[in-house]
Each structure stands twice: as structure tokens, then as C-alpha cells.
Amino acid sequence: MKNAIVMSALAITMSLSSCGIFQKESKTDAASSEVITGKKWKLIELNGKPVADKINGKEPFLKLDDNDKRYSASGGCNGIGGSFTLSANNRINFSQGMSTMMACQDMSVEQGLGAVFTAADNYTIKDGILSLNKARMAPLAKFKEVKEVASSKEQALNGTWELDYISGPRIAFDGLYPNRKPTITFDTAAKKANGNSSCNNYNTTIKINGGNLNFGAVATTKMACKGTGESVYFKTLETITNYDIKDNTLHLIMGDIVVMRFHKK
Structure with missing residues (x-):
């Protein structure tokens, strides 16, 4: 009888210990999941071999944009891009889209990186290194996060600006915006902008690359507005x-033509 009780107690203890082990492993797995989007990753290893800092004078890299689920990359020659999907258990899949078609002296890294995007089906992160893998085989490619520092020009874009000129419409500026002038507030770290169109509040995403600036789709409140000022804006x-900034004046440019001018509030 005593032996039966002892055996039963041991079985319960082992069962609880086993549950504890599995719970710990589960927590560890969850903790290993790290955000990989919205960062620039520099290619440092390809198929087990180290990659030079620059190939054909260019840095090989990978970027994953979480907003539109698109990726951009370079193997040191052409721009490579397409869509990607992330799913549970660090699964990742790439769908290659269009790329530029330049011929460069060294195409081996670019070709190898293109093959990685075709084959990779999962990723891991350890000690700040992102690895793209196929099944449980050795990593196909390894990347190191690049901490991008905003330029002084990009930092100067932050804050709130008020429109005082807009190109195109035949209606005078004060006729377009008789009661309230449009405003825009930039947050370059978050890659977002918001403001008021003279009628509705709005928000949008921004993409900045040096002096280049592009706006994403605009979401607005739904008040009815008089006149054409909002649609023109x-x-x-x-x-x-x-874009260009001089003192407290912001010029938004189409090609080489200034089409909007703001002053800092």
C-alpha cells in the first residue's frame, strides 16, 4: 500500500515537473520572437561565407516595410523588391517582384541573395543577428541591424507647418482658404504626418530618402467642406x-517645381 502511494506521488511530481519544463520552453520561444520590420539589415554572411562591407561600391541590405508588407534589398548592384508574409513560429515567405536590370562587375552576391528569397521559409534572431533559413538547415543568409541616424535636414522637418502658398488653382490663395489655412505636422521617426486640410483632420505615412519625400494614402475625418481648397490640398x-527647408520655410516640390510652401508654427 505504501509503495503504491509513493509511486503515485512520484508520478504526480514528474507530471508537474514535465508541465513546468514545457511551460518554460514555451515562454522562451515566445521571448525569442522579435520585430524585424521597420529596420535596415546589412548582409554580413551568405551561404556560410562572409560578405564584404560593400559590393560594387554599394552596401548589401534588406528592409521589411510592415505598412505595405513589401521588402526592398540590394546585393550591391540592382534593387530587389517584392512582397513578404510573416506568420506564427517565425515563418516568413518572400514573393519577388520587379527589379532593376543593371549589369555590374560582381553579380554573385546579388544572385545568391535572390536565391535566398526564393528558398527561405523561416527566420531567427540571436545576439542582434537576423538569419533567413530553410527548414532546419544552416542559415542561408545573415544580417546585422543598421542603426540609421536621421540627417539634420530630416530632423528639421519635424514639427508643425502652416501652408501659405499652393500652385495650380486659378482661385487666389485667400479664396481657397478664407477661414483656416492647412497645416501639417511631421514625425520623421515614426514616418508619419498629420494635420488639418482647412476643414478635416487627416493623417498619412511618409517616406524620406535624403531630399526625397513621398506621402502615402491619406485618411481623414468626414466633415462636409465648402469650396475646393481641401481637394486641391x-x-x-x-x-x-x-522637399527643401530654408530657415523657417518648407518647400514641397514636384520634380523641380515648388508646388507648396509652408512656414514653421
């Missing part, structure tokens, strides 16, 4: 390709 935002 949003249509002009869609055309912006770059």
Missing part, C-alpha cells in the same frame, strides 16, 4: 517628390 500632396 490633398491632390497636390500626392504629387510631392522631394
